[in-house]
Amino acid sequence: MTDMLSRADEIRTRIRDVPAGTWVKCPSCRAGAHRDRLARHQNTCPECGHHYPLNAAERIELLVDEGTFDEVDAGLRPLDPLGFVDSKPYPARVADAVRKTGRQDAARWGTATILGHPVVLCVLDFAFMGGSMGAVVGEKVSRAAEHAKVTSTPLIVCSASGGARMQEGVFSLLQMAKTSAALRRLSDAGIPYVSVLCDPVYGGVSASFASLGDIIVAERGARAGFAGPTVIEQTIRQKLPRASRPPSSSWRTATSTPSWAAPSCACRWPASSAGTPPAPRLLSTATRRLSTTRR
Secondary structure (H helix, E strand, O other): OHHHHHHHHHHHHHHHOOOOOOEEEOOOOOOEEEHHHHHHOOOEOOOOOOEOOOOHHHHHHHHOOOOOOEEEOOOOOOOOOOOOEOOOEHHHHHHHHHHHHOOOOOEEEEEEEEOOEEEEEEEEOOOOHHHOEOHHHHHHHHHHHHHHHHHOOOEEEEEEEOOEOHHHHHHHHHHHHHHHHHHHHHHHOOOOEEEEEEEEEOHHHHOOHHHOOOEEEEEOOOEEOOOOHHHHHHHHOOOOOHHHOOOEHHHHHHHOOOOEEEOOOOOOOOOOOOOOOOHHHHHHHHHHHHHHHHO
16 A cells, blocks of 8 residues: 555656646647657647647748758848837837747748749748737748749748737838739749748738738638637627637638648648648649749
8 A cells, every 4th residue: 555655656746747848738639749749740739630830940940941941131120110009118029029939020031942942931920929010021021022033933921920010000001012012023923922821810911912822822720811709809899609700721711712721731741641742842833833834
């Protein structure tokens, strides 16, 4: 009996000593998975395929050939033209995001290759102020489009954003027109543009460059729309019934924007789905076909 109690105490101690975050419960199927196993599955649930968020660095590493991403304009940082203060001054909010992510703003862009094919890649990071679009994000997306046009290189933009950044007011809204104009020039030049919808994509981002791709790919379950359920509920001061909530990509594929909603791991390297094309193959095939068609 003493041995059993001692053994039970030892097990409880070992459980308490496990670092937080070692085991992760899937919000979809409730299965538990060790973080190392999640990493091997590119942050998708091994049981049901639920997609966990990726930051910009993880997504870039996932998509491009190893060591080929050459970042441009990494030092661009936002200004505070309005002197905006909500619960804290805007510069303080930006400084917190910089400390959290190690980045100067929510977007990264540069050149890379995917399966040997040159691309211009821009990725939004939801961890930086919800991936919100201010002047820096708009400038980077526009510069990426302009570089793609000058070099006749396909453009890929991965969007994960809550929309325009309210702390920059009208300056953030102007980025919708700015990015759309840059992408129109890219389209007129016959250069393909692939838009990848990650979770979530809302507001000014969904209403501008995220919806303008020649091909739009949505990760399975990605929520996309102009306003999310929280914003709608705060506006009308009522709880939305589940049936009226904004759709995810699995529903929208049958009715609206995306060219297709990629099944589990099709937007990432395959975990256990034999025969499912990984993201590099999927995106390089799309851009190559578009390039051939437009010639």
